[in-house]
Structure formats: structure tokens, C-alpha cells
Amino acid sequence: MSSIPFDIVGFDLDGTLIDTSGDLAAAVNHAIGTIGRAPFPAADIHPFVGKGARVMLQCALDASGGYDEALLMRLLPILLDYYAQNLAIHSMPYPGLVQALDELAGHGVRLAICTNKAERFTLPLMRQIGLSDRFAAIVGGDTVGVSKPDPAPIRAMVERAGGGRAIFVGDTINDIAGARNAGIANVAVGFGFLDGPIEQLEADAVIHHFDELVPLLERWSG
Structure with a gap:
């Protein structure tokens, strides 16, 4: 027993x-990189992780120069698609x-x-x-x-x-x-x-x- x-x-x-923070950070950096923003070190993205991809991306955009709803909604699918292809790298x-x-x-x-x-x-x-x-x-x-x-x-x-x-x-x-x-x-x-x-x-x-x-x-x- x-x-x-x-x-x-x-x-x-x-x-x-x-x-999963390393792969989530990579996905965030890929998404913001498509609009020319510099990547974050994974450790800097760690505090953004844990409340879902939208909040994570929103925090990263806010910390790297700001955003509006249209930009957030344009980049979110880019982040999610990249993440889906790179789930278990790190x-x-x-x-x-x-x-x-x-x-x-x-x-x-x-x-x-x-x-x-x-x-x-x-x-x-x-x-x-x-x-x-x-x-x-x-x-x-x-x-x-x-x-x-x-x-x-x-x-x-x-x-x-x-x-x-x-x-x-x-x-x-x-x-x-x-x-x-x-x-x-x-x-x-x-x-x-x-x-x-x-x-x-x-x-x-x-x-x-x-x-x-x-x-x-x-x-x-x-």
C-alpha cells in the first residue's frame, strides 16, 4: 500500500x-525582431513568462519601445507560429x-x-x-x-x-x-x-x- x-x-x-523560458524567449525575440527591435537576453524575458503569450509579448513590446493593439495582434501569430516550430530547443x-x-x-x-x-x-x-x-x-x-x-x-x-x-x-x-x-x-x-x-x-x-x-x-x- x-x-x-x-x-x-x-x-x-x-x-x-x-x-520553457528559453524557447519562449526565443519566440518573443523572433517576433519583435521582425519589426527591428533588439533581442532581450533570456533572463530579461523571464519575468514576462507565465501569464500567456499575449501578456509576454505585450511586456516585451512595452519594454522595447511601446506598442498599440494593432501591432500586438500582428505580432502574436508570428510569435506563436515560431514557438510551435521550436518547442523543445532549450x-x-x-x-x-x-x-x-x-x-x-x-x-x-x-x-x-x-x-x-x-x-x-x-x-x-x-x-x-x-x-x-x-x-x-x-x-x-x-x-x-x-x-x-x-x-x-x-x-x-x-x-x-x-x-x-x-x-x-x-x-x-x-x-x-x-x-x-x-x-x-x-x-x-x-x-x-x-x-x-x-x-x-x-x-x-x-x-x-x-x-x-x-x-x-x-x-x-x-
Whole structure:
């Protein structure tokens, strides 16, 4: 019998399972480069990541000379098309993730993903990273017509993964609020695309490396 009191451990994708900032930065730089603006170092784009491509592009344009809605809407498809062709050039799992997934599987826990990233990017990214087969369910931002913090996609994730008691791991307020709205426990990671102190998320627990996840779940009470 598993010593982990959950049937399903669900994860956000960007900033939680995978550090996608390098490929997202490359897509932003490609888009703004088409109008002659200089590229940002990836580290400078990191604070723009985590709230969707539109916000990321908007922040980059604002920081590089401003924009209007027409320019934003012209460049967004350029960014998205480039990203779709370059999903896993720089993206990689966070340290300790694969071992944690192995340990969770060894406990008989089912794994699942609920991300606000659209399926057209999520599914091929997970295949290219080589992790798709580890997850019983993958729910994207457009899978059920709404995205986190609405509870519907997290509930869909749980249902598609076979049901049972679940906990959700993420890095943003959308993740933690979405889990809370769905009535399930949650864990925040301190290494993702945070836009403020992690304490502001008011998660049930916090980890700073994936080697902390399984021990945390083994001693979970309540």
C-alpha cells in the first residue's frame, strides 16, 4: 500500500514541470525582431513568462519601445507560429523531476497535467521532451473551454486520470487558486515563473526542489 495519501498528483507545465523560458524567449525575440527591435537576453524575458503569450509579448513590446493593439495582434501569430516550430530547443525538466516522477509511479500514484498552455503546444512539447507516456491525463488551456483558476480543467484532469483524491503542484496564483477552487490540496514550487514572493500564493505547502516532493507527500496529513 502506498504511503502517499493521494491517488493522483497533478502538475502545471510551464515553470513547474518544464523550464520553457528559453524557447519562449526565443519566440518573443523572433517576433519583435521582425519589426527591428533588439533581442532581450533570456533572463530579461523571464519575468514576462507565465501569464500567456499575449501578456509576454505585450511586456516585451512595452519594454522595447511601446506598442498599440494593432501591432500586438500582428505580432502574436508570428510569435506563436515560431514557438510551435521550436518547442523543445532549450526547454528541459526542472532538476529532480524525472526521479520524483519515478518515485511517485513506484508508489502507484497516477500522474496528470493541467496547464493553461494550448494543446497545440502542450501535447507535442511533452512528446518531444519524452515525458508524455508518464501521465494518465494531459489537460490544456483549451481542452475544456476555460482555464485555471477556473476549477473545471483541474476537475477534468482528475476525472480523466481515473478519479480519486488529488493534489496539484504549480508555480502561479492561477495554479494554487485553481486547485483551491476545485477543492483539492496544493503545493507551490519556488523555482518557477514567480512574479512575487511565493508566500503570496498561500499554498498548502511549498517546495524548492523536486527532491522535496515525495517526502512531503509521504508525511502529508489531513
